Amino acid sequence: MADTKDKxxxxxxxxxRSTFDDVELDSELNDLILSARDDLRVFGLIDKAKSSDEDDSNLITQAVLLYVKAHWGYDNPDAERFxxxxxxxxxxxxxxxxxxxGDAYEI
Known part of the structure; x- marks a missing residue:
């Protein structure tokens, strides 16, 4: 996994609900977070984490977590719902x- 984990x-x-450390699974989880951020950026939404030290808004955080929950695991019965x-x-x-x-916002 990259040395830097997403915040x-x-x-x-x-x-x-991951309770153990596994380098490969942690890497996959971090990659999902980055994919969520990329998807939001492609969709035209601000990703403050890439441009400043400001915290993400609660809604952006929630969107990232929903994306991760939807894509985590192979037999996830709640994937479609998330x-x-x-x-x-x-x-x-x-x-x-x-x-x-927009003009007032930077990525």
Whole structure:
């Protein structure tokens, strides 16, 4: 795994109920967090963590965690539900000028 874990790593680990340390699983979890951030960025949403030391908004944090929960594990019976919740939150954020990229916002 890369030496640097995303700042949401510990929250994501709790969210997926992972209680043990495994370098490969930790790497996969960190990659999912980064993928969630990339997906939000591609969708036009701000990712403050890439541009400053500010904390993510609670809604961006929640979106990242929902993405991770939707994509974690092969036999996840709740994957579809978490994926739908992620997409619903992402869609709501995308109509808010507070979260959309623009001249006043930087990535």
């Amino acid at each position: 949401l790593f510990d929250k994501a680990k709790v969210a997926v 994926g739908a919740l992620y997409n619903e939150l992402k869609n709501k954020l995308s109509v808010s000028t507070q979260f959309l990229q």
